[in-house]
Amino acid sequence: MKTIELIQGDITQLNVDAIVNAANTSLLGGGGVDGAIHRAAGRELLDECKQLNGCRTGEAKITKGYSLPARYVIHTVGPAWHGGNNNEEMLLEGCYKNSLLLASKHQLKTIAFPNISTGVYRFPKEKAAAIAIATVKSFLLDHPEIEQVVFVTFDQENFDLYQALL
Ligand code: AR6
Numbered sequence: 001m002k003t004i005e006l007i008q009g010d011i012t013q014l015n016v017d018a019i020v021n022a023a024n025t026s027l028l029g030g031g032g033v034d035g036a037i038h039r040a041a042g043r044e045l046l047d048e049c050k051q052l053n054g055c056r057t058g059e060a061k062i063t064k065g066y067s068l069p070a071r072y073v074i075h076t077v078g079p080a081w082h083g084g085n086n087n088e089e090m091l092l093e094g095c096y097k098n099s100l101l102l103a104s105k106h107q108l109k110t111i112a113f114p115n116i117s118t119g120v121y122r123f124p125k126e127k128a129a130a131i132a133i134a135t136v137k138s139f140l141l142d143h144p145e146i147e148q149v150v151f152v153t154f155d156q157e158n159f160d161l162y163q164a165l166l
Contacts, residue, residue, distance in 0.1 A: 003140055004133075004149050006166055008159045011152040012040035017108035018062070018072040019152075020099050022116045025054050025077050027061065032119045033154070042067040049075070058094030060102050072108060074099045078117030081124065089131060092117055096135040104143055112150040115158045129161040 011019050011033060021037045024030050027049045029038045038045055048063045052075075055061045060076040076099050079091035095116050103111045113132065117123035136149050151166075153159040 003147065004136065004151070004166065006151050006153065006159070006162050008153050008156075010036065010154070011112055011114050012036050012068060014112045014150065014152065015069040016110040016112045016148070016150060017070065018074050018103055018106075018111045019065070019068065019070040020060075020111065020113045020116070021073050021075045022078050022114050022119070022121075023055065023075040025057065027052050027054050027075055027077075030120075033114045037068070037073060040068055041065060041073065045073065058091035058098065060095065060098040062102050062106060070112070072106065074102055074111070076116065078121055078123065080121040081117065088117075088123060089127070092123060092128060092131050093135045096132055097139060100136070100139045100143065100146060100149075104145055107145070109145065109147040110150070111146065111148070112152050114152055114154070118158060125158055126161055129158065129165055133162070133165050 022033050044066045055077050057077045063073050065071050076095040079088040118125045118128045
């Protein structure tokens with residue numbers, strides 16, 4: 001079975017146990033993939049997010065998926081890139097690790113990630129892809145309960161980077 005998969009497209013369309021949202025610390029929505037997820041999930045997602053008291057950078061929180069095909073949304077907050085000396089790489093690694101830990105804790109087997117921090121937050125795409133892939137691969141070695149991880153790229157540059165690295 002193929003544990004890690006790469007697809008290009010809109011993460012809100014995926015029928016997996018959980019899609020990951022590249023959110024901000026308020027968890028109250030925004031642009032990019034966050035906006036797309038909130039639009040597709042519907043108002044109830046925002047209502048549940050309002051109960052969560054936000055989320056720290058590098059950490060993750062879970063909600064239901066509401067009108068999405070995915071059963072759950074794991075909201076994580078990527079670091080904004082400020083030159084690389086502000087713990088950005090460790091924080092991005094934390095996003096992937098903490099999202100996977102939450103999936104495992106909730107007995108979820110299939111999870112899809114967007115390219116966290118590589119849009120509005122301007123994390124260099126090549127570095128971000130290398131961190132995402134290394135973190136997921138190392139997690140899967142110790143966590144066979146996670147059956148499938150899908151990397152969902154939206155732009156061609158990320159797709160090409162992931163294809164080369166995987
Ligand atoms: N499906 C999959 N990937 C997408 C989609 C989609 N529908 N839409 C965009 N992407 P960004 P960030 C890709 O900016 O950099 C928000 O306002 C996009 O091409 O969504 O972590 C939040 O509220 C890019 O590769 O997230 C925060 O304030 C990737 O998703 C802030 O932006 C991430 O881009 C977070 O910034």
